[in-house]
Amino acid sequence: MRRKSTTAAGAASVAVGGDVHAPIITNPQINIVLAETESVNTADWATVHEVDALTLGVHRSRTIASGPPLPPYVLRDVDHEVAQQMKHIAVHGGMVLLTGDSTSGKSRTAFHGIQQCMPDHAIYAPLQGTRLSNLPQTIRGSSHGPFLVWLDDLEGFLGRDGLTPSLLDALRRLRVAIVATMQDQLFETYANIQAYEPNALHDQSREIGHRLLRAVDPIRISRLWSAREIARASAASDERLADAVKHSSIYGVSEYLAAGPALLQSWLRAQRVNGNPRGAALVAACVDLARAGFRGAVDVEILQELHTRYLPDASLRPETWNEAVAWATKVQYGVSGLLVPGEYEATWRAFDYLPDSISRNKKDYGEIPDFIWEESLKLCPDEDDLWRMGMSAYMAGKNQFAIAAWEPLAERGNGSAASNLAVIFNEIGDHETAQYWRHIEAQDDFHSATIPVDTSAPLYDPDSGEVTVGESRDGERLRIAVHKPGVGVRHGVIAGGKGVGKSNSMTLILLGAFSSGKYLLWLMDWSPEQKHYDPLKKAGVIDWFTGNNTERSLGMLSAAVRILEFRKGKGGYVDPTPEKPAIVIGVEEAHHLFNQSAEAASLCLQILREGADAGVSIFLTIPNIALESFGGNAELRAEVAANDKHWKFFMGAAGLPMLRDVTQIKRSPTSGDPFV
Numbered sequence: 001m002r003r004k005s006t007t008a009a010g011a012a013s014v015a016v017g018g019d020v021h022a023p024i025i026t027n028p029q030i031n032i033v034l035a036e037t038e039s040v041n042t043a044d045w046a047t048v049h050e051v052d053a054l055t056l057g058v059h060r061s062r063t064i065a066s067g068p069p070l071p072p073y074v075l076r077d078v079d080h081e082v083a084q085q086m087k088h089i090a091v092h093g094g095m096v097l098l099t100g101d102s103t104s105g106k107s108r109t110a111f112h113g114i115q116q117c118m119p120d121h122a123i124y125a126p127l128q129g130t131r132l133s134n135l136p137q138t139i140r141g142s143s144h145g146p147f148l149v150w151l152d153d154l155e156g157f158l159g160r161d162g163l164t165p166s167l168l169d170a171l172r173r174l175r176v177a178i179v180a181t182m183q184d185q186l187f188e189t190y191a192n193i194q195a196y197e198p199n200a201l202h203d204q205s206r207e208i209g210h211r212l213l214r215a216v217d218p219i220r221i222s223r224l225w226s227a228r229e230i231a232r233a234s235a236a237s238d239e240r241l242a243d244a245v246k247h248s249s250i251y252g253v254s255e256y257l258a259a260g261p262a263l264l265q266s267w268l269r270a271q272r273v274n275g276n277p278r279g280a281a282l283v284a285a286c287v288d289l290a291r292a293g294f295r296g297a298v299d300v301e302i303l304q305e306l307h308t309r310y311l312p313d314a315s316l317r318p319e320t321w322n323e324a325v326a327w328a329t330k331v332q333y334g335v336s337g338l339l340v341p342g343e344y345e346a347t348w349r350a351f352d353y354l355p356d357s358i359s360r361n362k363k364d365y366g367e368i369p370d371f372i373w374e375e376s377l378k379l380c381p382d383e384d385d386l387w388r389m390g391m392s393a394y395m396a397g398k399n400q401f402a403i404a405a406w407e408p409l410a411e412r413g414n415g416s417a418a419s420n421l422a423v424i425f426n427e428i429g430d431h432e433t434a435q436y437w438r439h440i441e442a443q444d445d446f447h448s449a450t451i452p453v454d455t456s457a458p459l460y461d462p463d464s465g466e467v468t469v470g471e472s473r474d475g476e477r478l479r480i481a482v483h484k485p486g487v488g489v490r491h492g493v494i495a496g497g498k499g500v501g502k503s504n505s506m507t508l509i510l511l512g513a514f515s516s517g518k519y520l521l522w523l524m525d526w527s528p529e530q531k532h533y534d535p536l537k538k539a540g541v542i543d544w545f546t547g548n549n550t551e552r553s554l555g556m557l558s559a560a561v562r563i564l565e566f567r568k569g570k571g572g573y574v575d576p577t578p579e580k581p582a583i584v585i586g587v588e589e590a591h592h593l594f595n596q597s598a599e600a601a602s603l604c605l606q607i608l609r610e611g612a613d614a615g616v617s618i619f620l621t622i623p624n625i626a627l628e629s630f631g632g633n634a635e636l637r638a639e640v641a642a643n644d645k646h647w648k649f650f651m652g653a654a655g656l657p658m659l660r661d662v663t664q665i666k667r668s669p670t671s672g673d674p675f676v
Helices: 079-090 106-117 133-142 166-174 185-192 201-214 227-235 239-246 253-269 277-291 300-310 321-330 353-360 370-378 382-397 397-411 415-426 431-442 500-517 534-539 550-570 590-596 598-610 632-641 655-667
Strands: 094-100 123-124 147-151 177-183 218-222 340-343 349-351 468-473 479-480 492-495 517-526 582-588 615-622 647-650
Touching: 079 094, 079 106, 079 177, 094 166, 094 185, 106 147, 106 177, 147 227, 147 415, 166 201, 166 534, 177 253, 185 201, 185 415, 201 655, 218 492, 227 253, 227 550, 227 632, 239 253, 253 277, 253 353, 277 300, 277 321, 277 340, 277 349, 277 353, 300 349, 300 370, 321 534, 349 500, 353 492, 370 382, 370 397, 382 397, 382 415, 382 655, 397 415, 397 431, 397 492, 415 655, 492 500, 500 517, 500 534, 500 582, 500 615, 500 632, 517 550, 550 598, 550 615, 598 615, 598 632, 598 647, 632 655, 647 655
Parallel strands: 094 177, 094 218, 123 147, 147 177, 492 615, 492 647, 517 582, 582 615
Antiparallel strands: 340 349, 468 479
């Protein structure tokens, strides 16, 4: 056996307080050198609504194309208490202190609070160690208030000329608001000290901090998010939050968002002289194993062998093996090491953010080497690993490794793996072997039988905005969200050849939306048969039907765009209601419409881009995702393929190649000029 079997889920608790290797802060030696107050002219202080979160110390998360530097703020359970205290100090002065583990979201919560409760306060955010004792004199004669003092990492401002109980009292009497953050362990260290040595500066600082913090009732921000907080994060339309939510059973959402980019940069910067090139090579081996689909932990002896294939030029003077392991596994930012421990001793895997990030930016990092694919297949992978390996290998154009991963699954009766193997062998021209795998696929009841959908049960879930579209292999109901509460409606494309069930899937989605009582159905049928909407016609649930008439179809799309533009100006249509219903446009065989009318393609593109928060949704069926299916409109094709907010269903034998094509479209530059 090449490794001790383990899985990624729940492999370790790596935050401070949960990892035996995490740093424990005891009796810190504090020596603060105070500088003069950096600005004595309150007229130079910006107001809260003018300042940037990153400038005030909020941790940066990864950037996304055409997106803001930070994901949208997600309300925390303590925000009611935060709001209550901040509203009080906004009027009466005083201090609000948020505590929590490193990267638990203290600064982000504090920044959201001051934005909401004190947007017009003039804000002073001094550097750590700045002399604060002159602040009352500076503020007393100013007419530019009200004032807010922002003290991120409060321990850096404690001391005889920093924030003291008497200074806090003086600022409170001037109705100055103070918002501060502090790590839990440091708060406990200051708040619970018992004895002092009065002649030592650091002990004076601790005593001052002790007396100050006894007068403050802190609000604690938990590193792990509650189920309610996770639900709020899941409802937000931001891919960074979606990534963090997937890992929220192990890491807090805030710490995953904040620590991930920092750990990534730590790894990438390590490949230099006086860095940690051997440690970086060790991490690279684990990252590539995860990228290949193997998400378990690996014996350290195997990693010692593999990492040598990643070692750079000897001129970088790699550190020793023990030093490399210590660096790669050291907990950083109070969250995680670059490598995290497996279930069994001396097994390690990459921190999840690293392979996820590299996979998103594959063109900047390089392909997975063949020896990693080979090794991953030797590591006793389980069925989930094998499925992921096959998908990763196929997407990378490594058919030989996809075949090696999927064959064991198909031989054990997995029809999905057999179907994928048939696709690969047809692509390489081995039709006889492809036929064999089609025969194996047919033996799988899940693939060969018609899976019924119980329409007597509610198809629409009003709490999640989800519609039932079928059943999984294990009998669970499969659902898609036609609406994300608080975000808006969703769009979708169903692609595949004739006879694979595109129209049935479309009918279930439309029927589910109608059954909510919150949707109007506007439908076009551009198929030659003109029969795909017969069940909905008989049920009398269609509000507008155009068939395959070009003029009437353009009229429908134009009306939808006018409604969209009106609603965007009015607001209030993010969540459909019976009084303000959403419109879902269903277009069967939309490729015929797009090839008939370039204007129709442009109108659909506008709906896809702008319809979500205006309650105008569109679902299309097309044969494939070739440019011809979009009437030659490259922008429409890219919007459908590259935007992960839109549902994409790839059905039948062409489904797997279409999934690969979508990945390639996402990575294709839209312009030769990166600044355009």
